[in-house]
């Protein structure tokens with residue numbers, strides 16, 4: 001068994017595999033360690049997640065040779081987004097045509113993305129996948145890091161990158177503190193067919209007691225996302241299909257006619273995490289292990305892609321210049337280029353969640369005011385659109401400022 005690599009990636013989820021794809025054909029010897037089986041990695045099963053990709057994410061996926069491997073029949077365009085507040089008339093809508101872009105975002109099933117990422121990784125001669133393997137700890141010295149496996153085996157690398165989920169055990173073992181926000185909410189997702197066309201419009205209803213979203217998929221199907229407090233979730237997960245169909249048809253105010261569940265209901269407890277630092281000696285955090293977002297702004301994987309892209313670019317530059325790919329200066333630069341934006345997104349999203357899930361009378365008034373203000377003040381609306389879609393000059397400027 002080879003015991004020496006340039007880079008060891010812990011976790012073969014979307015972030016870890018994206019980083020591996022970025023390093024494909026770079027000449028660096030890369031090992032991806034994943035605790036799940038090869039079957040899970042190569043043929044991921046449907047998990048109910050539909051990932052809304054921004055324009056920046058699309059360009060990164062194209063650059064790393066993954067986008068052309070995604071089944072084109074599974075990609076749906078988000079043309080418009082409408083946000084409603086409770087029983088008020090307040091409405092905020094974003095249209096791609098008003099921003100001069102083809103779509104606000106691109107919706108792809110998570111399992112399709114994972115499959116395409118796996119395919120790209122398995123095409124690369126310089127990347128080895130090690131499934132069914134659990135990393136227990138990471139140790140370091142000046143010249144290399146040691147990846148210690150649960151069975152006691154040790155592999156050395158110049159750089160270790162942890163992408164082992166928002167509940168990262170390795171982050172903790174490296175002594176990196178993180179801010180954990182338990183929203184005490186559960187997100188229930190289900191694919192549903194509907195009578196009326198969705199017209200490629202995403203819907204978000206910040207109702208009182210629940211948040212309801214609809215993500216338009218191919219044909220007359222959508223992903224319905226229901227967020228409720230943890231104590232109410234069991235009843236909704238166990239509800240009969242007929243009752244669930246009736247509830248969804250009613251909660252969407254008849255906008256889509258009768259809704260019918262297709263497949264299973266999946267549930268995800270909502271916990272947000274932001275690591276205090278993204279680096280340690282010869283070590284970097286990427287993906288949810290660095291920042292695990294509340295899904296309401298659909299930025300989790302988008303931020304993961306952006307982070308791995310920044311790290312991969314710096315690593316490849318160092319490699320080409322014959323420099324140390326795990327140096328402190330490189331890692332500090334990676335953190336500097338990435339951490340500020342993640343903080344803005346993380347705390348901004350948590351602020352939106354706190355306001356729009358607060359049903360106190362004063363909060364309801366503020367909610368309406370915020371939506372009305374954003375809707376009727378075009379520069380703000382334009383800025384939010386650019387921010388959410390990661391497109392346009394505004395966001396390019398923001399990126400430049402943040403990456404200085």
Ligand SMILES: Cc1cc2nc3c(=O)[nH]c(=O)nc-3n(C[C@H](O)[C@H](O)[C@H](O)COP(=O)(O)OP(=O)(O)OC[C@H]3O[C@@H](n4cnc5c(N)ncnc54)[C@H](O)[C@@H]3O)c2cc1C
Pocket residue numbers: 010011012013014015016033034035036048049050051052053110133134135136163164165166169170187189268286287288289293295298299300301302303304
């Ligand atoms: C309902 C829902 C909807 C979402 N929608 C969007 C969206 O629209 N847009 C968006 O950008 N994001 C979205 N997200 C977020 C997105 O799914 C995550 O950000 C993304 O999956 C994180 O990928 P990751 O690779 O960092 O972590 P994970 O997917 O958690 O992968 C971590 C991997 O590490 C492995 N692992 C863990 N520990 C070890 C160890 N010690 N040794 C070896 N292997 C280990 C695990 O087995 C796993 O495969 C959504 C999330 C949810 C729940």
